[in-house]
Amino acid sequence: MESINDAKLPRGPAKKGRKLGRAFYARDDTLLVARELLGKRLVVPAADGARVSGLIVETEAYMGPEDKASHAFGGRRTGRTEMMYARGGTVYVYLIYGLHHQFNVVTGAEGVPHAVLVRALEPEEGAALMRARRGLEDVRRLASGPGKLCQALALDRSYNGEDLTRTRAWIEDAGRRFGPREIARGPRVGIDYAQEYAARPWRFWVKGSPFVSRKA
């Protein structure tokens, strides 16, 4: 039986501006995908076709059904979490605290409920539109949190189930590569209830970036 993880990534150096393909997301090492998403560019075209984008500077890995912090812990399947079981490269967006959206990238093979939460962006294209949507000027605060970046890029539940290899939203190589010394890792945010999983260092961020949701 052929595994989806046998899929090969494009050989040679990653090409700047190239949209990431299925093979990037479909790997079963979700922690690796979370790390490698740092420095990639999340792009969401606006209604007029203008690009609104930012470099990913902070991510978190969620790995159900083992991970007590995951919505898919214990194999839970509900209307909300169903998309976590889709194949890698699928978008999982949900509403939290009744008002904030959270943008996740599903990883692994279909049936494996792993995902990476994108927690912060360094704004690039469309900063003016982001400022208007966020109602503030400071570029460091436009997308420095999972709820903030969804507001800045106008990501809502209509993106749930979207395919990142298509055109409604995607992630592309930005020609940025961070080595181990440029990446920090630590416990995930807001999951104190997750017992032994609360301390797992499954949050990754670009060391020293002023665009992350928190420095430590």
Add this chain to the structure above:
DNA sequence: CAGCAGATTGACT
């Protein structure tokens, strides 16, 4: 800067 209340929907960890 820290601490906290409030907003408000989905799931029951």
Add this chain to the structure above:
DNA sequence: GTCAATCTGCTGC
């Protein structure tokens, strides 16, 4: 009814 992968605006140091 309670709490959640959050954020803002307020109070008070």
